Amino acid sequence: MEFVLSALTLQERRVAWLMTSVQFVSVLSFMVIMPLGPDYAPALGIDTARVGWVMAAYTLSSALVGLFAAMVLDRFDRRPALGICMIGLVLCNVAAAFAFDLWSLLLARAVAGLFGGPAGALSVAIVADNVPPERRGKAMGMVMGSLSISAVLGVPLALELSHLFGWRVPFLTVAGMGLIIIIVALRLLGPQRSHMGGTPVPLSQAPRHLMRIAYGMLPALAFALSFIAIVPSFMLISNMAVFVQFNLAFPREQLGMLYMIGGALSFFGMRVTGALVDRYGSTPVTTGAALGLAILIWLLYYDWHWAALPIVTLVPGFMVFNSARMVAQSAAVSKVPAAEDRAGFMALVQSVTQVAGGLASLIAAAMLSTGPAGELLHMEDVALVALVITLMAPPLIWALERRVPRDAGISHRVRAVMKGTSGG
Numbered sequence: 001m002e003f004v005l006s007a008l009t010l011q012e013r014r015v016a017w018l019m020t021s022v023q024f025v026s027v028l029s030f031m032v033i034m035p036l037g038p039d040y041a042p043a044l045g046i047d048t049a050r051v052g053w054v055m056a057a058y059t060l061s062s063a064l065v066g067l068f069a070a071m072v073l074d075r076f077d078r079r080p081a082l083g084i085c086m087i088g089l090v091l092c093n094v095a096a097a098f099a100f101d102l103w104s105l106l107l108a109r110a111v112a113g114l115f116g117g118p119a120g121a122l123s124v125a126i127v128a129d130n131v132p133p134e135r136r137g138k139a140m141g142m143v144m145g146s147l148s149i150s151a152v153l154g155v156p157l158a159l160e161l162s163h164l165f166g167w168r169v170p171f172l173t174v175a176g177m178g179l180i181i182i183i184v185a186l187r188l189l190g191p192q193r194s195h196m197g198g199t200p201v202p203l204s205q206a207p208r209h210l211m212r213i214a215y216g217m218l219p220a221l222a223f224a225l226s227f228i229a230i231v232p233s234f235m236l237i238s239n240m241a242v243f244v245q246f247n248l249a250f251p252r253e254q255l256g257m258l259y260m261i262g263g264a265l266s267f268f269g270m271r272v273t274g275a276l277v278d279r280y281g282s283t284p285v286t287t288g289a290a291l292g293l294a295i296l297i298w299l300l301y302y303d304w305h306w307a308a309l310p311i312v313t314l315v316p317g318f319m320v321f322n323s324a325r326m327v328a329q330s331a332a333v334s335k336v337p338a339a340e341d342r343a344g345f346m347a348l349v350q351s352v353t354q355v356a357g358g359l360a361s362l363i364a365a366a367m368l369s370t371g372p373a374g375e376l377l378h379m380e381d382v383a384l385v386a387l388v389i390t391l392m393a394p395p396l397i398w399a400l401e402r403r404v405p406r407d408a409g410i411s412h413r414v415r416a417v418m419k420g421t422s423g424g
Contacts, residue, residue: 007135007138008131008135008138008139011130012130012131012135012139013142014188015126015127015130015131015139015189016127016131016139016142016143017142018185018188018189019123019124019126019127019143019185020142020143021181021184021185022082022086022119022123022181022182022185023120023123023143024154024181025086025089025090025174025177025178025181025182026086026089026116026119026120026123028154028155028158028174028177028178029089029092029093029112029116029174029178030058030112030116031154031155032154032155032158032170032171032174033054033055033058033096033109034051034055034237034238034240034241035155035158035159035240035241035255035259036158036159036162036167036170036241037051037054037239037241037242038241038242038245038246038252039162039163039166039167040105040167043166043167044099044100044101044102044105045101045102046102047370048242048246048370048374048376050102050365051238051239051242051365052238052239052361052362052364052365052368053102053106053361053362053365054102054105054106054109055109055234055238055357055358055361056357056358056359056361056362056365057106057107057109057110057113057358058109058110058112058113058116058354058358059113059234059354059355059356059357059358059361060110060113060354060355060358061109061110061111061112061113061114061117062113062114062116062117062350062351062354063113063117063350063351063352063353063354063355063358064114064351065113065114065117065118066117066118066121066347066348066350066351066354067210067347067348067351069117069118069121069344069347069350071207071210071344073118073121073122073125073344073347074196074341074344075196077191077192077193077196078122078125078126078129078192078193079186079189079190079191079192081118081122082119082122082123082126082186083182083186084115085115085116085118085119085122086115086119086178086182087179087182088111088112088114088115089112089115089116089119089178090175090178090179090182091175092108092109092111092112092115093112093171093172093174093175093178094171094172094175095107095108095111095112096108096109096112096171097168097169097171097172097175098168113354117347117350117351117354118347118350120350121346121347121349121350122346123143124140124143124330124334124346125346126189126192127139127140127143127334128334128346129192129194130194133335134278135278136278136331136334136335137274137275137276137277137278137282137327137328137331138271138274138275138277138278139274140274140277140327140330140331140334142270142271142274154174155256155259155260155263156256156257156259156260156263157170157173157256158170158173158174159255159256159259160256161173163252163253163256210344210348213337213341213344213345213348214345214348217403218336218400218403218404219336219345221396221399221400221403222332222333222336222349222400223348223349223352224396225329225332225333225393225396225397225400226329226333226349226352226353226356227352227353227355227356228356228389228390228392228393228396229325229326229329229353229356229393230353230356230357230360231356231357231359231360231386231389232293232297232322232360232386232387232389232390233322233326233357233360234356234357234358234360234361234364235360235361235363235364235382235383235385235386236297236301236318236364236382236383236386237322238360238361238364239364239368239376239379239382240315241255242374242376243376243379244258244311244315246371246373246374246375246376247375247376247379248311250311257312258311258312258315258316261312261316262315262316262317262318262319262320263319265316265317265319265320266316266319266320266323266324269320269323269324270323270324270327273285273289273323273324273327273328274327274331276328277327277328277331281401282328282329282331282332282397282401283394283397283398283401285324285327285328286325286328286329286332286393286394286397287394287397288324289321289322289324289325289328290321290325290390290391290393290394291391292317292321292324293318293321293322293325293390294387294390294391296314296317296318296321297318297383297386297387297390298383298387299314300314300315300318300383301379301380301382301383302380302383325393328397329393329397332397332400332401332404333349333400334346335404336400336404363385364382367381367382367385368382
């Protein structure tokens with residue numbers, strides 16, 4: 001019966017698919033830099049152990065702009081705001097294609113982060129605005145499935161284009177695809193003003209209002225969970241293509257296949273995960289995914305030679321459990337804010353995740369060094385840190401879910417605080 005209740009309406013499904021297509025561009029713009037590391041690093045004279053810097057440039061700038069976006073996004077119709085962010089992201093992909101050294105690539109990626117962070121927050125907010133909490137897990141599974149669609153279609157295509165025509169071509173291709181998708185999405189997506197029913201907070205009071213939104217145990221748990229969710233992924237994924245190619249001697253021409261398998265499995269796994277979250281809640285789903293991910297981290301980085309589980313199984317398995325964990329945690333966090341504060345709160349969450357990603361990439365880069373054959377040294381130490389942090393997620397999400405009201409967001413508590421009550 002619960003699966004029947006979780007079925008999305010036609011309008012909800014339409015919004016979810018439109019935001020999935022937008023997220024596909026946003027995620028692919030972000031993801032494409034990771035597997036192309038072995039191609040652009042030699043071409044631009046970048047040490048392979050420093051590929052994480054390019055990732056960090058995007059994430060840290062995205063985190064910075066997220067603080068500003070959190071104060072202003074809920075003041076506007078989400079539709080034109082999303083369009084501006086996505087057009088900026090498309091232009092930044094063109095700039096990355098014309099990078100000529102490490103610093104020009106870092107600049108292009110840093111500016112891309114200024115648009116990509118708010119775009120991600122707006123996409124999640126639009127879905128949450130249009131889908132009630134009891135069906136939101138399935139909708140989030142669809143939108144978060146953009147990660148898998150990028151892995152299934154985008155990343156393998158980017159790898160092949162880079163292999164055949166050079167590493168610049170994938171960025172131009174992503175820009176072209178992004179322009180088409182955002183035009184179609186904006187044409188089909190109606191106005192998004194449902195969150196604008198009340199009088200907006202004066203801009204001069206926006207910083208104080210933002211602090212009220214972020215104050216309390218429930219927001220703190222949401223931010224901590226978002227931070228924990230990202231760190232293991234970025235410590236490992238940002239270096240995974242280099243690791244499997246140079247450390248594990250996986251053929252370069254088969255990297256696209258590896259990502260395609262993992263993405264395809266993750267795509268279907270995310271849809272199942274969304275239904276499981278709607279039925280059982282995020283805590284048990286996150287716990288199972290975290291345990292599975294921890295096991296695969298151990299096997300991939302400490303016991304990868306085990307014949308029963310070859311690389312072509314371990315890497316896709318890592319992607320499946322990691323994406324399932326992200327769906328469950330995103331569904332839980334999206335229930336924290338009320339509609340009128342949702343984009344602002346999700347922008348704060350986006351900032352937290354981007355800071356986490358940037359720090360994780362920088363820490364991993366600082367721990368790593370490059371061997372004589374291009375292999376990454378000390379990767380097992382990075383993996384151990386990621387494994388320990390992964391296992392911190394289940395108790396955090398348990399504490400979050402038991403405090404989230406079924407039909408209310410934190411703005412009810414915020415209003416109570418503003419009136420001088422305890423807000424309990």
